[in-house]
Amino acid sequence: MNIYIKRKIINKLMCGAAFFSALLTLAPLISIFGYVISKGITSVNFDFFTHLPMPVGEHGGGMSNAIVGTLILIGLSCLWAIPLGVFGGVYLAEFGNNKFAAAVRFSADVLNGIPSIVIGIFAYTVFVLPMKSFSAISGAFALGIIMVPTIMRATEEMLRMVPFALREAALALGVSQSRMIVSIVLKTALPGILTGILLAIARIAGETAPLLFTAFGNRFWPQGLNQPIAALPLQIFNYAISPYDDWHRQAWAGALVLILMVFLISLLTRFVIKPKYRRKEMIWKQK
Amino acid sequence: MEAEIKVSNLYAYFGSICALRGINISIKEKVVTAVIGPSGCGKSTFIRCINRLHEVVPEAKLSGEVLLGGKDIYSADADPILIRRKIGMVFQRPNPFPALSIYDNVAAGLKLNGIKRKNDLDGIVERSLKMSALWGEVKDKLNASGVSLSGGQQQRLCIARALAVAPEVILFDEPCSALDPISTGKIEELLFQLKKNYTIIIVTHNMQQAARVSDYTAFFLLGELVEFDKTQDIFTKPKDNRTEDYITGRFG
Ligand SMILES: Nc1ncnc2c1ncn2[C@@H]1O[C@H](COP(=O)(O)OP(=O)(O)OP(=O)(O)O)[C@@H](O)[C@H]1O
Ligand SMILES: [Mg+2]
Numbered sequence: 292m293n294i295y296i297k298r299k300i301i302n303k304l305m306c307g308a309a310f311f312s313a314l315l316t317l318a319p320l321i322s323i324f325g326y327v328i329s330k331g332i333t334s335v336n337f338d339f340f341t342h343l344p345m346p347v348g349e350h351g352g353g354m355s356n357a358i359v360g361t362l363i364l365i366g367l368s369c370l371w372a373i374p375l376g377v378f379g380g381v382y383l384a385e386f387g388n389n390k391f392a393a394a395v396r397f398s399a400d401v402l403n404g405i406p407s408i409v410i411g412i413f414a415y416t417v418f419v420l421p422m423k424s425f426s427a428i429s430g431a432f433a434l435g436i437i438m439v440p441t442i443m444r445a446t447e448e449m450l451r452m453v454p455f456a457l458r459e460a461a462l463a464l465g466v467s468q469s470r471m472i473v474s475i476v477l478k479t480a481l482p483g484i485l486t487g488i489l490l491a492i493a494r495i496a497g498e499t500a501p502l503l504f505t506a507f508g509n510r511f512w513p514q515g516l517n518q519p520i521a522a523l524p525l526q527i528f529n530y531a532i533s534p535y536d537d538w539h540r541q542a543w544a545g546a547l548v549l550i551l552m553v554f555l556i557s558l559l560t561r562f563v564i565k566p567k568y569r570r571k572e573m574i575w576k577q578k
Numbered sequence: 579m580e581a582e583i584k585v586s587n588l589y590a591y592f593g594s595i596c597a598l599r600g601i602n603i604s605i606k607e608k609v610v611t612a613v614i615g616p617s618g619c620g621k622s623t624f625i626r627c628i629n630r631l632h633e634v635v636p637e638a639k640l641s642g643e644v645l646l647g648g649k650d651i652y653s654a655d656a657d658p659i660l661i662r663r664k665i666g667m668v669f670q671r672p673n674p675f676p677a678l679s680i681y682d683n684v685a686a687g688l689k690l691n692g693i694k695r696k697n698d699l700d701g702i703v704e705r706s707l708k709m710s711a712l713w714g715e716v717k718d719k720l721n722a723s724g725v726s727l728s729g730g731q732q733q734r735l736c737i738a739r740a741l742a743v744a745p746e747v748i749l750f751d752e753p754c755s756a757l758d759p760i761s762t763g764k765i766e767e768l769l770f771q772l773k774k775n776y777t778i779i780i781v782t783h784n785m786q787q788a789a790r791v792s793d794y795t796a797f798f799l800l801g802e803l804v805e806f807d808k809t810q811d812i813f814t815k816p817k818d819n820r821t822e823d824y825i826t827g828r829f830g
Contacts, residue, residue, distance in 0.1 A: 321594055388636065456673040460736070464687035464743055465663025474690050479677040 292353075314342070324550070331547030334540040339548070342508055344526070350537065354545050356512050360521035361552070363513055364506060365496060367431030372438035373488060379439070380446025380484075385472055396447075399440035411501035420507060427513065429521040430506030434498060438491040445487020449480035489560055493553045499524035504567050523549045579804030582607045583628060583747065583777065588642035590623050597623040599801045601642070607793070610769055610778045612788035612809065616824065621781045622670065624798065625749040628779070629665040630658040631681050646747070663691075665747040667738035670781075672732035672756060674739070681720040683735055687743035696786035700785040706738040709771065711764035723738055737765070741772075748772065750780040754787065785825055789813050797821045 340355045345352030347454065379399075383392050411433050418429035453476050461471040477484070502508075507519040516518075523545055530542035583605040590598035597620045598657075605611050612623045626632040630651060632640055644651050651661045674683050682689065684703045693699065705711040712734040718728070724735060733756050740748060750769075756760040769791045772778055782788050786797055788809065797805045797814040797820075805812060805821045816822045 393782075451726070452675070454668065456671065457675060459631060459634060460669065460673045460675070460739075461690070462634055463629060463662055463667040463669075464690070464739065465659050466687065466690045467659050470690045475675055475686075487802070516700070517723070 300401065327543065327547050327550060330540075331543035331545075334544035334548055337404065339541075339544055343512070344541075347535065350543075354523065354526055354541065354548070356509065357521040357523045357526040357545065357554070358548065359497065360506070360513055361523040361549075362507070362515075364430050364434060364502070364521060364522055365492060365556075367427060367516070368434040368438055368495060369488075369492065371431075372435035373442060375435075376439045376442025376488075376491075377446050379443040380450060381472060381477070383443065383447040384450035385476070399443055399478045402436070402440045403444075405501070406435055406499055407433075408416060408500035408503070411532070415504040422517065424517060425505060425507035426518040427516045427518065430502050430520065430522065433501035433505045434495040436496065437495055437501065439490040441494065442484075445490070446484050448481075449483030449487065450476055452483070473573045486538055487561060492556055496553050496556070497549060499526055499528050511528060514573055515518075523552070535560075580640060582614070582645075582647060583779075584643075584645040584648075586643045588624075588627060588640065588644065590627055590640040591638065592621070593634065593637040597801055597804045598627070598640075601803050603796060605777065607777045607780065608615055608773055608775070609793040609795040610773050610780060610791055610807060611796060611797060612806075613779060613781045613796050614783070614788050614791035614824070617783075617806075619675035620801045621798055622751050625750040625779055628747070629662050629667055630747060631662070631667065633658070645668075646810070650821060661819050663687075663743055664745050664747060666743060666752065667749045668733070668740050670751040670755065672729055673738050674732050674735050675728070676723060676725045678724055679721045680716050680724055680727070680735060684738045684742050686739060689745075701739075701741050706742040707735075709741055710734040710737040711761070711768060712738060730761045732792075733757060734761065734765070737768070743778065747777040752781050752783060754784070762787075762814070768822055786788040797809065799823060799824070 295304050313481040322452070323532070338351055339355075340353060340358065341355050342351065342353035343356055345353060379395070383396060386392070387396070403491065414429050414433035418432055419425055422429070457475055457479065459477045460473060462468070466475075502522050506522050506525065508517045508525040511521075527542045527545040527549065530538040583603075585601055585603045585605075588598055588601040589596065601624060611623060621750045623632060627640055628646075630646060632638050640652075644654075645735075646661070646664070650656065653762065675686060678686060682701055683711055685699045686707050688699060688702065704713065706719075707716065712731060715731060716722075716735075719726075725732065727735060733753060735751065754765055757765065766787065769778060769780065773793075780788075795807065795809040796803055797812065797816075797818075799820055805816060805818045807817070813825060814820065815826065
C-alpha cells in the first residue's frame with residue numbers, strides 16, 4: 292500500500308514534469324507569434340500589400356515588391372532544388388549501397404551545417420561576379436543550395452521507411468523497378484517527402500544572409516531574373532537597422548507577413564497535394 | 579505443358595549462407611503442389627527462386643536451372659519482369675499497398691503496366707475479388723485504403739491482386755497463416771477452382787491443409803528436397819524416414 296502511494300506520487304510528479312517541459316518548448320513559439328503580431332498588426336493594411344516602399348520621410352507605402360520578390364525567389368529555388376533533392380534521395384535510398392552514396396550522404400550533412408552566409412559568398416563568386424550584377428537567379432541558386440541537402444535526406448529517410456515487402460509485392464506483379472519506385476514507393480512516402488520539402492521552404496523563406504550579396508534587394512518591382520530583386524527578409528533587415536520609427540513599424544509588419552506566408556505555403560501545399568490516406572493510419576496498419 | 583516447372587540442381591544463397599542445396603524437382607501443370615517442411619528449411623526461398631524474386635534480396639545469389647514451359651527463366655535473354663507477370667505470388671504476410679485504394683490494389687498489376695481502360699479494369703477487379711471471396715465484404719468500399727481491412731481480408735486482397743494479372747502459375751507462401759477457419763476454407767475452395775487453369779505451388783505448415791488441397795507434396799529439410807511424390811503416397815506411405823517423422827509430428 293505504501294509502495295503504491297509512493298508510485299502514484301512519483302507518477303504524478305513525472306507526468307507533471309513532462310507536461311511542463313512540453314509547455315516550455317511551446318512558450319518561445321507562442322511568445323514570438325504574440326510579439327510579432329502585437330508589433331506588426333497595426334502596420335499591416337491594404338497598402339502594405341499593394342504599394343512600393345516610400346522614400347525616407349514620407350508616410351505609408353508597403354512592401355508589395357518584397358512580397359512578390361520573395362515568392363519569386365522561393366519559386367525559382369524550388370524549381371531546381373526539389374527535383375534535384377528528390378532524385379538524389381531516390382538514388383540514395385534505392386541504389387545507395389555503395390561508397391559513392393555514403394560520400395554523398397556525408398557531404399549533404401556537411402552542407403547542411405555550413406553557415407548560410409558562406410553559401411551566399413559562394414553564390415556571389417560563381418554567379419554575381421561573372422554576370423557582373425546582383426540577380427534573382429543568383430539568390431535562387433544560393434537558397435537552392437540550402438534546400439537540396441534537406442530535401443534529399445528527408446526523401447531518403449522517408450523512402451527507407453517504406454517496407455521492403457511492398458517493393459517485393461510490386462515486383463512480383465511484374466512491375467518494372469522504375470514503375471515500382473514511382474507508383475508504389477514514392478507514392479507511399481509522399482506525405483513525408485512533402486513535409487521535408489515544406490520544412491526546406493520554410494527555412495529559406497526567412498534566410499537573409501545568403502541574399503545579401505546575391506538578390507541584394509531592390510526598391511522597385513522585379514525587373515527580370517538577371518536583375519537585383521527585393522526580398523522580405525532583406526527589406527526587414529534594412530528597415531530594422533534604419534534609424535526611422537516609421538521603418539521599424541514597417542519591419543514588424545514585414546516580419547508578420549513573412550510568418551504568415553510560410554504558414555500559408557505549408558497549408559496550401561497540404562491542401563493541394565493531399566495524400567489520399569493519412570500517414571498515421573498507414574504506419575499503424577503496417578505492423 | 580506450358581506451365582510445367584522443371585528445376586534442376588538449384589542452389590540458393592544469402593551471402594555465404596546456403597539456403598537451398600541442389601534441388602531437383604519437376605512440377606506438373608494445372609495441379610496443386612504443396613511444399614512442406616520445418617521453419618527455416620528453405621520453402622520460401624524455393625518458391626522465390628521460381629519467380630525470380632530471390633535475386634532482389636541484397637547479397638542473394640543462386641545457381642542451377644529453372645525451366646518454365648521448357649524455357650530457362652534464368653537464361654541471359656529472359657526478362658524477369660515478363661516472367662513475374664506469368665508467375666503470381668501471394669506472400670507469407672499480407673502486403674497490400676497502403677497508399678492505394680482497395681480497387682487500385684487489385685488493379686495495380688494492370689494499371690502499373692499501362693492498362694487503364696476503366697471498363698476492362700472494373701470487370702477484372704470484380705472478378706478477382708469474387709474469386710478471392712472478398713467481393714461481398716468490400717464491394718461498398720472499393721475506395722477505402724487497402725490497409726483499412728483486417729489481416730485476413732488483406733490477404734484475400736493480395737490474392738485478388740495476384741489473380742488480376744492472369745498469371746499461369748501462382749505461388750502461395752503460407753497464404754492462410756493469418757486467416758480464420760472460415761476464410762481458410764474459402765481459400766482452399768478457391769485453390770480447387772484455380773487449379774483448372776493455373777499451376778499452383780503452396781507452402782504450408784498445416785499437414786491437413788496440404789493433404790486436403792494438394793495433388794503432389796514436396797518435403798524440404800535443411801535446404802534439401804527429401805521427398806516428392808503424390809500427396810496420397812507422401813501421407814500414407816512415405817519412403818523416407820525423415821518424411822514420416824515430420825508428418826507424424828515427431829519433429830519440426
Ligand atoms: N534475407 C535473408 N538473409 C539471410 N538469410 C536468410 C534470409 N531469408 C532467409 N534466410 C535464411 O535462409 C533459410 C531459409 O529461409 P526460408 O525463409 O526459405 O525458410 P522457410 O522454410 O520459408 O521458413 P518459414 O516456414 O519459417 O517461413 C533460413 O535458414 C534463413 O535463416
Ligand atoms: Mg517462409
